[in-house]
Amino acid sequence: MKKTQLVFVPAPGFGHLVPAVQLAKMVLERNDSFLITMLAIHNPFDGGISKNTESLASIHTEIRFIEIPETIPAPPPEALAVGPASAYTSYINDHKTLVKDTIVNLVMTHNPAPIASVVVDMFCTAFIDVAKELGVPSHVFYTSNAAFLATMLYLSDREDKGEPKFSPTDPDYIIPCYSNPVPYRVMPLLHTDVEYEAFANHGRQFKESNGIIVNTFSEAESHAVSALLARDDIPPIFNVGPLIIHHKGKSLSGSDAVKRDEILKWLDDQPEKSVVFLCFGSRGCFDEAQLKEIAIGLERSGQRFLWSVRLKPSKGKLQASIFDNYGEILPQGFLERTKNIGMLCGWAPQVEILAHKAVGAFVSHCGWNSTLEALWYAVPIITWPLYAEQHTNAFQLVKDLGLAVELTLDFRGDCPTDFVKAEVITKAVKTMMEQGGELRNKAKETSEMAKKAVMEGGSSYVALGNLIDQWLGSKP
Numbered sequence: 219m220k221k222t223q224l225v226f227v228p229a230p231g232f233g234h235l236v237p238a239v240q241l242a243k244m245v246l247e248r249n250d251s252f253l254i255t256m257l258a259i260h261n262p263f264d265g266g267i268s269k270n271t272e273s274l275a276s277i278h279t280e281i282r283f284i285e286i287p288e289t290i291p292a293p294p295p296e297a298l299a300v301g302p303a304s305a306y307t308s309y310i311n312d313h314k315t316l317v318k319d320t321i322v323n324l325v326m327t328h329n330p331a332p333i334a335s336v337v338v339d340m341f342c343t344a345f346i347d348v349a350k351e352l353g354v355p356s357h358v359f360y361t362s363n364a365a366f367l368a369t370m371l372y373l374s375d376r377e378d379k380g381e382p383k384f385s386p387t388d389p390d391y392i393i394p395c396y397s398n399p400v401p402y403r404v405m406p407l408l409h410t411d412v413e414y415e416a417f418a419n420h421g422r423q424f425k426e427s428n429g430i431i432v433n434t435f436s437e438a439e440s441h442a443v444s445a446l447l448a449r450d451d452i453p454p455i456f457n458v459g460p461l462i463i464h465h466k467g468k469s470l471s472g473s474d475a476v477k478r479d480e481i482l483k484w485l486d487d488q489p490e491k492s493v494v495f496l497c498f499g500s501r502g503c504f505d506e507a508q509l510k511e512i513a514i515g516l517e518r519s520g521q522r523f524l525w526s527v528r529l530k531p532s533k534g535k536l537q538a539s540i541f542d543n544y545g546e547i548l549p550q551g552f553l554e555r556t557k558n559i560g561m562l563c564g565w566a567p568q569v570e571i572l573a574h575k576a577v578g579a580f581v582s583h584c585g586w587n588s589t590l591e592a593l594w595y596a597v598p599i600i601t602w603p604l605y606a607e608q609h610t611n612a613f614q615l616v617k618d619l620g621l622a623v624e625l626t627l628d629f630r631g632d633c634p635t636d637f638v639k640a641e642v643i644t645k646a647v648k649t650m651m652e653q654g655g656e657l658r659n660k661a662k663e664t665s666e667m668a669k670k671a672v673m674e675g676g677s678s679y680v681a682l683g684n685l686i687d688q689w690l691g692s693k694p
């Protein structure tokens with residue numbers, strides 16, 4: 219059969235790689251005439267190309283993984299502290315020549331089949347130019363939601379019209395993609411010029427691609443989807459989500475695999491919907507004082523818990539620490555007092571945990587993958603956004619979707635809370651576990667909608683079909 223190639227360039231990081239792999243897998247399931255190559259950029263936050271990439275590559279042998287040579291220095295911690303998105307973007311941009319050379323030398327020569335598209339992550343828009351230079355189409359793979367995509371486009375519109383950046387003295391923003399006006403404090407990632415510009419620049423670049431693939435489903439974000447549809451200056455949008463990988467532990471090895479079995483066994487012994495699960499994504503972490511406070515808050519709630527504990531990296535390091543000497547950091551006697559109701563872990567097999575019937579609530583940083591995973595398994599969320607676009611995701615979950623209880627964000631307040639006190643944690647956990655019936659029902663409804671969207675005939679199923687048609691039609 220005549221083959222067509224796709225080259226995926228995910229941004230480094232588990233939250234970007236995982237949905238890209240799932241998208242590639244779904245494309246191949248729908249049409250096996252594609253040859254898909256995934257270019258892996260070294261992940262500076264994860265100590266390397268990472269065991270995650272290696273294990274995904276070992277499971278998904280239908281996809282060809284190529285590691286981009288590791289010659290670009292990691293972004294300096296000081297630059298990341300000032301502007302995480304801009305430092306991350308510059309690090310990725312510095313790979314432009316390497317990405318182009320890899321496509322020319324390892325993809326094009328490996329197989330003469332035409333390249334239908336270079337599918338670049340939302341932070342990899344520099345490679346849209348690479349595709350142009352090679353004379354092939356490109357698509358943006360947007361790993362967050364439609365509302366934030368619309369926000370990034372809106373920022374570039376404002377800049378292009380010479381309008382001022384958002385400022386704390388402005389009234390709440392009427393951004394044409396959220397159902398509710400968005401307070402300034404919900405956009406902390408745009409509070410510095412350098413970050414605002416980084417997001418606006420990506421937004422501007424999106425328009426240069428041949429299509430934007432979004433990990434969302436239209437029914438969940440009808441407001442944002444309509445706002446995007448109303449624009450005639452952007453390429454076609456394909457809402458193909460939720461893209462969720464269900465590996466059932468296959469991606470884990472060594473101590474992570476042993477711990478996975480222990481966690482699932484422990485969950486099997488807990489009553490239905492009785493456990494609060496706390497996990498903050500691939501990079502979410504806290505300092506010692508905050509970890510102690512979480513422990514106190516959980517203990518006072520009296521609820522069962524499963525907590526993925528991550529300590530902030532020490533100065534000058536990028537990687538959060540996974541550790542198991544919990545007793546040295548958490549309050550004295552905490553482990554002993556909670557041993558019958560709580561379990562702690564490092565890396566959590568999150569999808570399997572959320573799928574377990576014992577889990578009743580999820581304290582989450584609201585990374586978009588975590589949000590979709592919780593939504594898929596109808597687990598209501600207690601929002602604790604930390605960085606990136608997570609505050610707006612939390613806002614959307616609480617205000618627009620009605621699927622979450624807010625923990626750190628009191629949207630009427632003036633500035634985001636950095637340190638969260640034990641009593642706030644206790645209150646949110648108790649409220650959710652004791653009075654969360656309505657949210658639970660809403661979560662169930664949304665989960666059913668999500669499952670319908672990806673089933674044959676559903677909105678995301680149809681969108682993926684349209685995307686494949688575009689790729690096959692765009693063959694030179």
Ligand SMILES: O=c1ccn([C@@H]2O[C@H](COP(=O)(O)OP(=O)(O)O[C@H]3O[C@H](CO)[C@@H](O)[C@H](O)[C@H]3O)[C@@H](O)[C@H]2O)c(=O)[nH]1
Nearest residue numbers: 233361362499500565566568569585586587588606607608
């Ligand atoms: O112990 C862990 C921690 C994470 N995960 C998985 O890792 C992924 C994490 O993705 P996500 O929830 O999106 O969080 P981040 O890793 O923080 O993702 C980055 O990328 C997302 C997609 O663009 C953004 O929404 C986030 O703000 C950004 O931080 C999910 O699939 C989780 O299931 C685990 O399996 N075990």
